[in-house]
Amino acid sequence: MSAQTPPTLLKLAMQALLRDETLDMSALDKLPMVFFPALFKEALTGRHTTTVKAMVAAWPFPCLPVGALMKTPDLETFQAVLAGVDTWLQRKFHPRRGKLQVLDLRKKHHEFWSIWAGAEDGGCSAETTDEQQVVKVLPRYALRRRLKVVADLCFRPRADEEQRCFLQWAHQRKGSIQFCCPEMTIWAQPIHIMKEILNVFHPEHIRVFELNTHWNVFLLAAFAPCLGEMRNLHKLLLAPISTSVFKISNRTTDREDKCINKFISQFSRFNCLQHLSLKSVYFLRDRINQVLRCLTTPLETLSITYCHISQADLNYFSECSKLSELKHLDMKGVPLKALDLMPLRVLLENVADTLLSLDLKACRMKDSHLTVLIPALSKCSQLCKVNFYCNEFSMPILRDLLQHTANLSKMNLEKYPAPLECYDEFGYVSIERFVQLCAEQIDRLRVIRQPKCISFATHMCPRCGERCVYGMGSRLCLCQRRQR
Numbered sequence: 001m002s003a004q005t006p007p008t009l010l011k012l013a014m015q016a017l018l019r020d021e022t023l024d025m026s027a028l029d030k031l032p033m034v035f036f037p038a039l040f041k042e043a044l045t046g047r048h049t050t051t052v053k054a055m056v057a058a059w060p061f062p063c064l065p066v067g068a069l070m071k072t073p074d075l076e077t078f079q080a081v082l083a084g085v086d087t088w089l090q091r092k093f094h095p096r097r098g099k100l101q102v103l104d105l106r107k108k109h110h111e112f113w114s115i116w117a118g119a120e121d122g123g124c125s126a127e128t129t130d131e132q133q134v135v136k137v138l139p140r141y142a143l144r145r146r147l148k149v150v151a152d153l154c155f156r157p158r159a160d161e162e163q164r165c166f167l168q169w170a171h172q173r174k175g176s177i178q179f180c181c182p183e184m185t186i187w188a189q190p191i192h193i194m195k196e197i198l199n200v201f202h203p204e205h206i207r208v209f210e211l212n213t214h215w216n217v218f219l220l221a222a223f224a225p226c227l228g229e230m231r232n233l234h235k236l237l238l239a240p241i242s243t244s245v246f247k248i249s250n251r252t253t254d255r256e257d258k259c260i261n262k263f264i265s266q267f268s269r270f271n272c273l274q275h276l277s278l279k280s281v282y283f284l285r286d287r288i289n290q291v292l293r294c295l296t297t298p299l300e301t302l303s304i305t306y307c308h309i310s311q312a313d314l315n316y317f318s319e320c321s322k323l324s325e326l327k328h329l330d331m332k333g334v335p336l337k338a339l340d341l342m343p344l345r346v347l348l349e350n351v352a353d354t355l356l357s358l359d360l361k362a363c364r365m366k367d368s369h370l371t372v373l374i375p376a377l378s379k380c381s382q383l384c385k386v387n388f389y390c391n392e393f394s395m396p397i398l399r400d401l402l403q404h405t406a407n408l409s410k411m412n413l414e415k416y417p418a419p420l421e422c423y424d425e426f427g428y429v430s431i432e433r434f435v436q437l438c439a440e441q442i443d444r445l446r447v448i449r450q451p452k453c454i455s456f457a458t459h460m461c462p463r464c465g466e467r468c469v470y471g472m473g474s475r476l477c478l479c480q481r482r483q484r
């Protein structure tokens with residue numbers, strides 16, 4: 001549409017309606033439903049707060065996915081939406097059939113708007129769509145007595161104005177509205193505040209829960225019952241905010257043991273967990289097997305990173321039926337040097353038909369460890385992504401690994417450590433040798449398979465803290481760049 005195209009009748013009608021400051025609910029109740037989405041979008045974009053409020057109260061569709069239109073925060077318009085809900089709650093009679101059942105505040109794309117208000121030139125005209133049709137094609141929501149308000153929440157130490165205003169509003173209306181938070185992320189909140197919030201946003205509606213916390217094991221145990229109530233969780237991420245959190249001495253006290261057991265036992269209450277991510281959770285050493293035994297559903301993602309695991313933990317990997325359909329395994333920063341990797345090999349064999357990504361970066365593996373894994377790796381035919389950066393492999397074993405990847409035709413991102421032969425006796429990298437050896441590896445690989453994105457990286461340079469990378473994203477560390 002060119003800038004010269006005259007506005008359509010619908011557009012003119014909407015502009016006239018928005019200019020009319022006296023537009024009230026009785027007028028809106030008579031407005032054909034099909035006009036609502038486009039008019040609401042205009043009102044919201046133009047910050048016509050009185051109209052926004054009136055339109056929310058008169059909204060004729062079962063769902064109002066307003067968050068999709070409010071990606072840029074605007075407190076005044078947001079408050080107008082909430083005020084509209086209040087008016088809606090106070091209305092004794094709602095004349096429309098498809099009256100509002102769900103207010104969706106999630107700032108995510110929602111196809112409602114592309115269906116009903118996508119076309120600027122009035123793609124949904126009153127002549128072609130009648131109200132009966134409109135109601136029929138909308139998603140069927142179960143008959144609910146209470147209005148449901150859906151919002152994703154991220155709690156940072158300093159809440160933004162919009163969230164603060166929303167939480168206060170929600171707290172005061174928890175008796176009359178059902179609040180749902182499908183995705184909740186927490187950054188360092190006091191436990192009593194979290195308990196208050198979960199009193200409004202009931203844990204059973206949470207599908208994704210991310211807890212970045214500074215709580216110790218005693219506080220985690222106090223929070224455990226809330227976690228256990230998150231029965232419909234699909235994805236759980238637990239990580240301490242600083243590395244000192246959760247760190248306990250080698251011998252835990254009875255009290256600490258009880259707290260940890262109480263926390264872990266909640267994992268048996270998740271009915272549909274698919275993705276589990278535990279980062280730097282030190283107290284899980286020797287207890288990962290306990291966690292896995294508690295699971296009730298097969299995992300798609302297992303991410304245990306930056307912590308120590310025991311041989312007993314690893315042994316259970318090969319037996320655990322809940323890992324048999326794994327798609328993503330991330331063990332970044334888990335030292336494997338002192339462990340027998342045979343159970344990991346068995347796990348990789350078990351998931352050879354499903355595994356899509358494998359991250360064994362910084363696991364401190366040596367040639368002998370990779371030798372154990374290679375036969376299983378060569379069978380993982382679905383693998384698209386591997387990361388072996390920061391392990392200590394020699395040129396012959398890397399060559400062997402790459403030669404065994406002939407069948408991994410789906411691989412589109414592969415990261416390997418620079419071979420040990422690139423370093424001098426003091427651990428400094430020789431750039432010439434690094435470039436030459438990596439180029440040789442890639443040439444040899446090209447004979448059996450066409451790599452898409454492949455790279456080799458050195459350890460972190462002890463002088464500048466950067467790596468040298470060869471292949472995709474080639475670069476030298478800061479000191480090497482200065483030397484050239």
Ligand SMILES: [Zn+2]
Nearest residue numbers: 461464477479
């Ligand atoms: Zn450097």
